[in-house]
Amino acid sequence: MKNKDPLVIMKDVLNFHTDEEIVCALKNQNKGLFERIESGKIKIEVKYRKRTRNSLMSHIILSVSPEVWRMLTGAGAVHVDSQRVRVADQSPIVQCTECLGFGHGRKFCKAAQDVCSHCGGPHVRAECADWLAAVAPTCCNCQSAKLDNTDHNAFSQECPVWRRWDTIARSSVSYC
Structure with a gap:
């Protein structure tokens, strides 16, 4: 069985950005973080968005390669467009919001x-x-x-x- 890629959460990102714009801005505006990683090992994919209290923003959950996960969680923050966005490890746990059980949504x-x-x-x-x-x-x-x-x-x-x-x-x- 193939192991899954780790997840990171980018907190309070403005909603008007598309998924592609977020990934592009992450790579282009944070080149110093990515320069030590081989280009073939850079994998970043937007998995989903979580609503926030502020309807103009959302938390972005990214699936990333292990090398990118180490770099992003170590940095703690990145630049996306005109924002400085906090980045942290995201648990892969799935917890139901209806019955509060685990393993299903x-x-x-x-x-x-x-x-x-x-x-x-x-x-x-x-x-x-x-x-x-x-x-x-x-x-x-x-x-x-x-x-x-x-x-x-x-x-x-x-x-x-x-x-x-x-x-x-x-x-x-x-x-x-």
């Missing part, structure tokens, strides 16, 4: 209804009385796994269940 979820990421109840977080009252969160994944520490959101990267699934997801990624 909302599109393929078989759950009958949404699960609240704050309290684990049968509603969306925006309608959660605990969330609105600023009550501490309870992780439904940790509750299901019968773990003691459940005082975090189901999407938290501090969640032990999330970390276990992240380790599994990263095992199929080629970082070198």
Whole structure:
């Protein structure tokens, strides 16, 4: 089985850029970062975009070669057009936004209804009385796994269940 390429996230990129413009600007405006990598080992592909609170921007998820991943995550920021954009490692984990389980997305979820990421109840977080009252969160994944520490959101990267699934997801990624 062929290992997957690593992912990086470019935070808060202006939406008017096409995928091709982003890749082109990344290569052309950051030549100093790419000069130590053989041209045949430079692979950059836009995988998808994530919405942000600001509707004029999005987070861009890139699939890159291991050499480019090391260079981008080491740099921490790059230039795209007139912006200085933060760059970080992106976990390959897939977590459903409907049932909050792992290994599938909302599109393929078989759950009958949404699960609240704050309290684990049968509603969306925006309608959660605990969330609105600023009550501490309870992780439904940790509750299901019968773990003691459940005082975090189901999407938290501090969640032990999330970390276990992240380790599994990263095992199929080629970082070198």
